[in-house]
Amino acid sequence: MEKPEKKELAFDYDFLNKLIVGIGEVAKITGVPTRQIRYWEEKGILHSLTEEVGKNRRYDYQNIKKILLIKELMDEGFTLEAAVRKVETRMKVLNEMLEKLNLDSSPEDSQEDR
Amino acid sequence: MEKPEKKELAFDYDFLNKLIVGIGEVAKITGVPTRQIRYWEEKGILHSLTEEVGKNRRYDYQNIKKILLIKELMDEGFTLEAAVRKVETRMKVLNEMLEKLNLDSSPEDSQEDR
DNA sequence: CCCTAAATTGTAAATAATCTACAATTGCAA
DNA sequence: TTGCAATTGTAGATTATTTACAATTTAGGG
Secondary structure, three states: OOHHHHHOOOOHHHHHHHEEEEEHHHHHOOOOOOOHHHHHHOOOOOOOOOOOEEEEEEEEHHHHHHHHHHHHHHOOOOOOEEEEEEEHHHHHHHHHHHHHHHHHHHHOOOOOOO | OOHHHHHOOOOOOHHHHHHHHHHHHHHHHHHOHHHHHHHHHHHOOOOOOOOOOOEEEEEEOOHHHHHHHHHHHHHHHOOOOHHHHHHHHHHHHHHHHHOOOHHHHOOOOOOOOO
């Protein structure tokens, strides 16, 4: 059912987990300007992984995904608040999914071909 | 319409494609210090997506993957050169795979402007 | 041990990117 | 028009990255 090659790429939950990105890259990835990202965060919509105030903001996969989803909805005409409300439930699904996948792959990994 | 939830996470090739990361984040993700990443690049092993000299280096999924693979091999005792040689073939497989997946998933993606 | 080349590391000075905070502007609906 | 949500602008300070030159460590062969 599955080729050995496939495993290599499909899929890198491990990678997604380690993923950390600065605000500039998030802007490039999502198309949402840094200024706007900071604004959303200031409103409590996003929660970046900032270590301490003054230090640069860091975003994980979930954060980036959330930004993308909100942007999509707003492009369709939703207000920020409505978009956030709508995205909230999708994020719950996403989080549960990631959590589940983590449990599967965490116990003892990386004994790959060598 | 076309959104089975499963596809949402599994698998985000689209996301991997847009992914761009700064050198600091790459270091945190891979565990390879920034100084060493620059050294490898200077040797021609890596090719970051730097727009112009003086500007910050940017890395995509393939770059990060390559760094991770090289690091793994070196941790096992390979020299840098040997590790690079070994990784080169794996990267070819990875690239082909990504390319193929791109062809499959690209038509779905719509407006991207702004 | 000595030598050589590979591999890595250190650091200064300049530049790029991000930070916070305060203010201004736009868009829309009542 | 008024009011509020949403966004945008920017100055000045701070953090992160850049290049370049040099020093250090590591592994093998002689």
